[in-house]
Amino acid sequence: VELRTSRIRLRPFREADATAFASFCDTDGYRRYLDDNHPDAAKLVTNNVGVDGAWVVELDGSVVGSVFLGDELACLLDPAVHRLGIGTEAARAVIDDGFGRRGYTEVVARADDENIASLRGLQRLGFTRRADGTYRLRRADWEVH
Numbered sequence: 001v002e003l004r005t006s007r008i009r010l011r012p013f014r015e016a017d018a019t020a021f022a023s024f025c026d027t028d029g030y031r032r033y034l035d036d037n038h039p040d041a042a043k044l045v046t047n048n049v050g051v052d053g054a055w056v057v058e059l060d061g062s063v064v065g066s067v068f069l070g071d072e073l074a075c076l077l078d079p080a081v082h083r084l085g086i087g088t089e090a091a092r093a094v095i096d097d098g099f100g101r102r103g104y105t106e107v108v109a110r111a112d113d114e115n116i117a118s119l120r121g122l123q124r125l126g127f128t129r130r131a132d133g134t135y136r137l138r139r140a141d142w143e144v145h
């Protein structure tokens with residue numbers, strides 16, 4: 001499966017993607033709000049080859065990040081393309097596929113309280129904060145979006 005939006009393509013992981021991820025996975029802009037146990041580029045790719053819901057984001061034919069929708073939604077982009085709306089655009093396509101083809105009824109996300117880009121993106125997509133600190137979006141609310 002492949003997803004497309006006006007600017008980007010989302011496609012499954014391939015082993016050969018490790019080099020592209022290695023070019024930005026160690027930057028502070030990428031890692032700042034991630035746990036210390038976030039995998040390095042090689043492991044990130046190996047862990048996700050063949051996994052439905054694990055997407056590589058391509059912009060103009062280049063790999064610029066990833067989006068995951070498993071138990072939770074996560075989006076991780078090369079800092080070189082931050083603040084262009086790519087994260088929101090990519091997440092929207094993945095959520096749509098989750099509620100449609102994959103049959104999700106709710107999408108759950110987490111964001112560090114200081115990760116403004118992530119919080120703003122979730123808000124823009126219609127997520128609401130719950131008492132347990134998670135952010136949630138129900139399919140019923142997405143359909144009327």
Ligand SMILES: CC(C)(COP(=O)(O)OP(=O)(O)OC[C@H]1O[C@@H](n2cnc3c(N)ncnc32)[C@H](O)[C@@H]1OP(=O)(O)O)[C@@H](O)C(=O)NCCC(=O)NCCS
Nearest residue numbers: 030074075076077082083084085086087088117118120121
């Ligand atoms: C979180 C992330 C995916 C956001 O992607 P992005 O493409 O840069 O975000 P967008 O351009 O779609 O911006 C989303 C909103 O945040 C705002 N924003 C983005 N970066 C911002 C910043 N540094 N400071 C303040 N606001 C910011 C945008 O203006 C936009 O708000 P709006 O819709 O009200 O205009 C990206 O910053 C990233 O990959 N960060 C590193 C990895 C990470 O921490 N991921 C989140 C955990 S899963």
